[in-house]
Amino acid sequence: MSKPMTKTQLVAALAEEMGSDKKAAGSALDAVVSIITREVAAGGAVTLPGVGKIYCRERPERMVRNPQTGEQMKKEADKVVKMTIAKALKDSVNG
Template sequence: MATKPMTKTQLVAALAEEMGEDKKTAGKALDAITDVITREVSNGGAVTLPGVGKIYCRERPERMVRNPATGEQIKKDADKVVKMTIAKALKDSVNG
């Protein structure tokens, strides 16, 4: 079941076929979507992709972590992490 993930080239080709357009147009569309998502999430917003999920940024508080090599406790500063919640429709299509 462990298959390689689809590459950008394969994704652009599949998108072009689905859209009925050439690969150059599909590549520009994919790049535009990526740019919009990146800009919105990095500014603290969220983007919902219907049928796929919601991509958002969450702040993590300052916390203590452990260095696995030495076992030493280290204080890690607060940071932000990108999260994605998968849509129910996608979960159901995978499981059903």
């Protein structure tokens, strides 16, 4: 498995794809990330066409085990960010 693309590499690839400079591409990427973060934090969901859907899901209170001591303890209800991958992306990866 290869290394994941860094933000710098992503900005450079985005600038090349847009036919723009890296500063504009970086600003565009930061704006998209900001919009996604704000929407998901507010309880909404964002669909990126061809990539997937990012959403927040609430998890109920539950019992968990401390791996060091083996002690059972109650974990409070919390929220987790999930992503469902689009079928188009799965199909392109699987050939």
